[in-house]
Each structure stands twice: as structure tokens, then as C-alpha cells.
Amino acid sequence: MKLFFGLIFHMGFVKLNRFNDYWKNDEYFNQKIFGKAMSRNRFMLILRMLCVYVGQVTCSYDKVKTIIDYFNEKMMSLYYPTQKITIDESMMLWRGRVAFRQYMKGKRHKYGLKFYALADQLGVIMKLHLYGGASDYLVGGKNHVQKVVEHLLSNFINVGQHLFIDNFYTSVSLVEKLYTNKTFCTGTLRQKRKNNPREIESGKLKKGELCIVHKNNICVLKWKDQREIRVISSKYNGNLEHTRNRRGTLILKPQMVIKYNKYMKAIDRHDQMPMYYSCEHKSIRWYKKVILHVMQILLVNSFFLYNKFSSKKLTLYDFRLSVIKSIIEPHLPSELQMPLKNKVHCIMKLTKDTHGKTKRRRCNQCWRTLKKRVQTIFACEDCPGQPGLCIKCFRPYHKY
Structure with a gap:
């Protein structure tokens, strides 16, 4: 969920009309960070199921009451x-x-x-x-x-x-x-x-x-x-x-x-700040827009509080960017990082699980070049995250 909202905030910097456009491979829409951080289908599924209420509601307001009450309690405890x-x-x-x-x-x-x-x-x-x-x-x-x-x-x-x-x-x-x-x-x-x-x-x-x-x-x-x-x-x-x-x-x-x-x-003044980098998109579910609106209010609140208590003052742009990076970067899969150069890498066989079966991973090279899911029992021992690789893909991946 942190990663989901980090991507939502980043959409305030990169304005595109439709959510699907952020995952397009077309050179006019090439936003690689979204594809690396989360798949389009997973993002859309979270967005489709996004809600803050449990069980039946007696009136429409109950659909957002939980997050507004949480906001009020959190601000009282923090400041x-x-x-x-x-x-x-x-x-x-x-x-x-x-x-x-x-x-x-x-x-x-x-x-x-x-x-x-x-x-x-x-x-x-x-x-x-x-x-x-x-x-x-x-x-x-x-x-x-x-x-x-x-x-x-x-x-x-x-x-x-x-x-x-x-x-x-x-x-x-x-x-x-x-x-x-x-x-x-x-x-x-x-x-x-x-x-x-x-x-x-x-x-x-x-x-x-x-x-x-x-x-x-x-x-x-x-x-x-x-x-x-x-x-x-x-x-x-x-x-x-x-x-x-x-x-x-x-x-x-x-x-x-x-x-x-x-x-x-x-x-x-507070209402003015989110409008510079608004990340709200059209929706037929009013409560989803309220959820994103409250999250943007929290982000602007944190910006004001940071500048009050920190010796280093930041602009809203720099503060948003630092927040987005701190949310997204820890969730980026290490297997998508490029291999280390000027070093001979060794292939290894994956270990067995508790049931005695050899573990399998998706071949990184097949997925990156062909968008094809191929399961393999081999991986590179020296690359960050030890990405899975087929025998035939080991040399092309390392460009030997």
C-alpha cells in the first residue's frame, strides 16, 4: 500500500490522462519506474478494491468516516x-x-x-x-x-x-x-x-x-x-x-x-499547495477520490511541519520528490538492477525448500527482452539480488 500511494503521488509530477498510460512501452509514454515498481494489473486491482470501510454502511458518509476520523486522531497526537x-x-x-x-x-x-x-x-x-x-x-x-x-x-x-x-x-x-x-x-x-x-x-x-x-x-x-x-x-x-x-x-x-x-x-494557502501537483484522476467512486484527497492533505501537512521543525528548508517540489523516492526505492525489486561490470559471474543452482523441491525463479532476461515468464532453477550468484536466469540467457544477460 505504501508503494501504491507512492506511485499515486508521483503521478502528480507526471501528468497523463489515463492510468494505463503510465505502463506503456511506447517511447512517447515511457515511464520505466512504474513498470519496475509494480505491475499495471496489480496497481489497477488495488485501485479497484480501494476502500476504508468494513462491512455494511448505514449511509454514504460511512464510506469515508474511518479515514477522516483517523486523520483527526493522528494530527492531534502528532502536533x-x-x-x-x-x-x-x-x-x-x-x-x-x-x-x-x-x-x-x-x-x-x-x-x-x-x-x-x-x-x-x-x-x-x-x-x-x-x-x-x-x-x-x-x-x-x-x-x-x-x-x-x-x-x-x-x-x-x-x-x-x-x-x-x-x-x-x-x-x-x-x-x-x-x-x-x-x-x-x-x-x-x-x-x-x-x-x-x-x-x-x-x-x-x-x-x-x-x-x-x-x-x-x-x-x-x-x-x-x-x-x-x-x-x-x-x-x-x-x-x-x-x-x-x-x-x-x-x-x-x-x-x-x-x-x-x-x-x-x-x-x-493549504488548498493552493496540492493543486500544483494534483494526482487526482476521474473516478465514478466518490469515496476513492476523497481517500486520495485526504492523503494529499496529509502530504502538505507533513511539508509544513518539516519546514517548521527542520533546519533545512525545502520547496514543496523537493519535499514531494524526497518522500516519493523514500517510498518507492525500497520496494524496487533488486533483481531488476543491472549486473556488475568488469567481473566474471558464476551460475548457481537454487536451493531446495522444506519439502525437498528445488526452488524456481522467473528468468530475468526472458522477461526483460521477450516479456515471457520462464521459470528456472538457476540464478547468478554474483549479481545483486541473485536474479533467476536460464542457461541460455546467462551470457546475453551479462553481455559476454
């Missing part, structure tokens, strides 16, 4: 996040049939499966939840947004974390509830949301003007830049700070707006 954390949605492209497929207008992949993710400021995703639609027994139904936040924050409550969320989640009541649980919160606020202060909703502002309301240790702010922006925070107040815009001009902005722009992009 504790920074103080600044964020919650946001992440879409996985899927246009096929599934009951809980979602549509999000503002995302790059408008149709797909929606994940709710919790990440720290480095971009390391700590917790995932695949949204199962209105019938989702964990977060579906009434108070959906509040359920999502409580579910993802269940392991990080009452410890002084600072949460950044966008206007899909934020409300005055949610920020107050988090504050009572010793969790700070900062985020944008939708217009006319329930319990919004009246002062924020009334009146129009000129560019650069502020309207600030303090309520129960919560600061709600309306600021006019190119348009009116509403922000709420239990950590920051309405203080202004100097910052530079995209043109490099020094301007004044509210502190909570600056902090929100700095820390809210963690999940978007």
Missing part, C-alpha cells in the same frame, strides 16, 4: 497548533452523483464535496469534517454554523486559542459564547445578522470613517474603505494601525482588519 487558528470551507471537485454534493458560487470548484477544516496559522490542517448535507447527524439542521464551530473546536476549547472566521460563521452570540469559554474570536460580520448592534446597521460612512460599538467585552466595528466592512472581535478594539497597501502606500487600517487579513488565509 499541537499555534494560538492563531482558523475555520473555513474547502471544496473537492466532484460533478458526479452523490446526495450531499454542494454548490458554492465563490469557489474555484463550484460543484463538489464540502469539507469544513480547522487549521493553524502555518496552514497545517488539524481537523476535517466532510459535510453530509442537511441530514448530517453532527452538524446538519438548525444552528448549522454554530454546530460546525463547536465540532471543530471540541479539542481546543478553554485553552486561550484565538479563532479567525469569515462572515458565514460569525455572529454576536457565537463570539460571546466563545469568549465565555476562554476562546477569542475575530471575523467579518454580515449585514443585518441577528443581534447586530443597531448603531452598526444605521447610517452611512465616508471613506476612512469608523463606527465602533462595545458590548459585553465584544467590539463590533464598521469601517468604510472601498465599501463598508463590518468586523467583530473579542480580542482587538477599534485602534488604527499603519500598514502598506498593494501599491506600497502607507495607510491607516483598523487593527482587527489587519490581523484578520493576516491569519484568515491559512486554509486557502
Whole structure:
């Protein structure tokens, strides 16, 4: 299975339309490493049988519940996040049939499966939840947004974390509830949301003007830049700070707006990384694509953590390549290595097994030149791995 996923990751570097193309001998598709590491039929059989559930399932979500739960438990045991954390949605492209497929207008992949993710400021995703639609027994139904936040924050409550969320989640009541649980919160606020202060909703502002309301240790702010922006925070107040815009001009902005722009992009940054070397292929089984998607998230997480704790920094390309090599190379059959040159090799007869029968191996030369499976009782004593060889193939193999 390690070798299988190593080949899957390598497909992110070598983009071909069909899985079969990676094993073609045509000079236009010549990818020798795939044929040496694993046969095409074995790879396709593993891919066909790939699943993470055992027994019968009561609903579609149960087909991937095991791997998502494993992901969450593994990340909790390996790493504790920074103080600044964020919650946001992440879409996985899927246009096929599934009951809980979602549509999000503002995302790059408008149709797909929606994940709710919790990440720290480095971009390391700590917790995932695949949204199962209105019938989702964990977060579906009434108070959906509040359920999502409580579910993802269940392991990080009452410890002084600072949460950044966008206007899909934020409300005055949610920020107050988090504050009572010793969790700070900062985020944008939708217009006319329930319990919004009246002062924020009334009146129009000129560019650069502020309207600030303090309520129960919560600061709600309306600021006019190119348009009116509403922000709420239990950590920051309405203080202004100097910052530079995209043109490099020094301007004044509210502190909570600056902090929100700095820390809210963690999940978007994480989503960007797998797209450079995406190894996902089309499939009619949605849960297989979810499995590969979660594996790619794990790979990007490990990249962020490596650069944090290692003195040597790597690019994503170099890190992926080192991971792929460490997975694939130990599984490459030693009998496929080329024979040592400038040395006279000796033929030997294979030993007998416990039943007294002489062992047999596939002739390496017949397979390499004719793609023909020929069993032989002889092998080369001096070549790495002692490859099996017919008597007639011994000299051609060593080029004597």
C-alpha cells in the first residue's frame, strides 16, 4: 500500500490522462519506474478494491468516516497548533452523483464535496469534517454554523486559542459564547445578522470613517474603505494601525482588519499547495477520490511541519520528490538492477525448500527482452539480488 500511494503521488509530477498510460512501452509514454515498481494489473486491482470501510454502511458518509476520523486522531497526537487558528470551507471537485454534493458560487470548484477544516496559522490542517448535507447527524439542521464551530473546536476549547472566521460563521452570540469559554474570536460580520448592534446597521460612512460599538467585552466595528466592512472581535478594539497597501502606500487600517487579513488565509494557502501537483484522476467512486484527497492533505501537512521543525528548508517540489523516492526505492525489486561490470559471474543452482523441491525463479532476461515468464532453477550468484536466469540467457544477460 505504501508503494501504491507512492506511485499515486508521483503521478502528480507526471501528468497523463489515463492510468494505463503510465505502463506503456511506447517511447512517447515511457515511464520505466512504474513498470519496475509494480505491475499495471496489480496497481489497477488495488485501485479497484480501494476502500476504508468494513462491512455494511448505514449511509454514504460511512464510506469515508474511518479515514477522516483517523486523520483527526493522528494530527492531534502528532502536533499541537499555534494560538492563531482558523475555520473555513474547502471544496473537492466532484460533478458526479452523490446526495450531499454542494454548490458554492465563490469557489474555484463550484460543484463538489464540502469539507469544513480547522487549521493553524502555518496552514497545517488539524481537523476535517466532510459535510453530509442537511441530514448530517453532527452538524446538519438548525444552528448549522454554530454546530460546525463547536465540532471543530471540541479539542481546543478553554485553552486561550484565538479563532479567525469569515462572515458565514460569525455572529454576536457565537463570539460571546466563545469568549465565555476562554476562546477569542475575530471575523467579518454580515449585514443585518441577528443581534447586530443597531448603531452598526444605521447610517452611512465616508471613506476612512469608523463606527465602533462595545458590548459585553465584544467590539463590533464598521469601517468604510472601498465599501463598508463590518468586523467583530473579542480580542482587538477599534485602534488604527499603519500598514502598506498593494501599491506600497502607507495607510491607516483598523487593527482587527489587519490581523484578520493576516491569519484568515491559512486554509486557502493549504488548498493552493496540492493543486500544483494534483494526482487526482476521474473516478465514478466518490469515496476513492476523497481517500486520495485526504492523503494529499496529509502530504502538505507533513511539508509544513518539516519546514517548521527542520533546519533545512525545502520547496514543496523537493519535499514531494524526497518522500516519493523514500517510498518507492525500497520496494524496487533488486533483481531488476543491472549486473556488475568488469567481473566474471558464476551460475548457481537454487536451493531446495522444506519439502525437498528445488526452488524456481522467473528468468530475468526472458522477461526483460521477450516479456515471457520462464521459470528456472538457476540464478547468478554474483549479481545483486541473485536474479533467476536460464542457461541460455546467462551470457546475453551479462553481455559476454
